[in-house]
Amino acid sequence: xxxxxxxxxxxxxxxxxxxxxxxxxAATDWVVFEFAAASHAEFEKKYPGGTDRSQLVSVLGFxxxxxxxxxxxxLHEDLFFDAPFRxxxxxxxxxxxxxxxxxxxxxPAVWENVIWLARRHDAxxxxxxxxxxxxxxxxxxxxxxxxxxxxxxxxxK
Numbered sequence: 001x002x003x004x005x006x007x008x009x010x011x012x013x014x015x016x017x018x019x020x021x022x023x024x025x026a027a028t029d030w031v032v033f034e035f036a037a038a039s040h041a042e043f044e045k046k047y048p049g050g051t052d053r054s055q056l057v058s059v060l061g062f063x064x065x066x067x068x069x070x071x072x073x074x075l076h077e078d079l080f081f082d083a084p085f086r087x088x089x090x091x092x093x094x095x096x097x098x099x100x101x102x103x104x105x106x107x108p109a110v111w112e113n114v115i116w117l118a119r120r121h122d123a124x125x126x127x128x129x130x131x132x133x134x135x136x137x138x139x140x141x142x143x144x145x146x147x148x149x150x151x152x153x154x155x156x157k
Contacts, residue, residue, distance in 0.1 A: 002076075002080060003016070003076075004076035004079050005076070007077070008075055008076040008079055009112065011069065011074065011075050012075065012079045012083065014079070015066060015075075015080075015085070016083070016084075018062065019084075019085055019103055021061065024058060024059070024062060026055070027054075027055035027056070027058045027059050028059050028086055028090065030052070030055045030056075031055065031056055031059050031090050031093055031094065032086060032089045032090060032093060033054075035055075035056060035094070036093075037097050038096045038097060038098060038100075039096065039097060039100045039104075040100045040101040040103075040104045040105075041104070042097075043097055043101070054069070056094070059090060060094070060098070060111060060114055062110060063085055063087060063090065063113070063114045063117060064112075064113045064114050065113075066080060066085070066087075066113075066117060067112075067113025067114055067116050067117035068113045070117060070120065071117075077120060077124055078124075078128065081121055081124050081125075081128075082084075087118075087121060088121065091114075091118045091121070095118065098111045098114055098115060099115065102115065102147075113122060
């Protein structure tokens with residue numbers, strides 16, 4: 001896979017801005033710390049409507065959108081998976097629900113990008129992820145220098 005580009009950095013920063021908005025931040029906190037439903041039926045019974053349900057749908061909608069970008073090569077997976085988006089924490093809480101939701105709806109498109117993102121994240125963790133101290137030696141300069149001008153975001157090779 002090619003290295004991330006300036007366009008990837010631009011999209012990453014826009015996603016980070018969205019993820020740090022108070023509403024999505026609070027919704028993600030709720031999913032990580034309070035949400036509890038292991039199946040679609042349990043979810044429907046426990047969260048029939050209102051704020052709690054919309055918080056989960058907002059968080060899953062964010063990751064569904066990210067999954068669409070990453071799966072089509074519009075956002076480099078290294079940037080997303082190695083960033084503070086808390087995808088792994090959310091997935092740990094919702095995996096059984098999301099898989100069951102897709103199955104019970106009999107529609108493979110339901111949360112398909114979230115599920116794809118989770119599978120890809122698992123593969124990335126096993127094959128690509130390394131501690132920064134091992135992945136990027138501190139005794140050499142970064143491959144791209146901030147502030148140099150090429151393209152529209154200020155990164156160069």
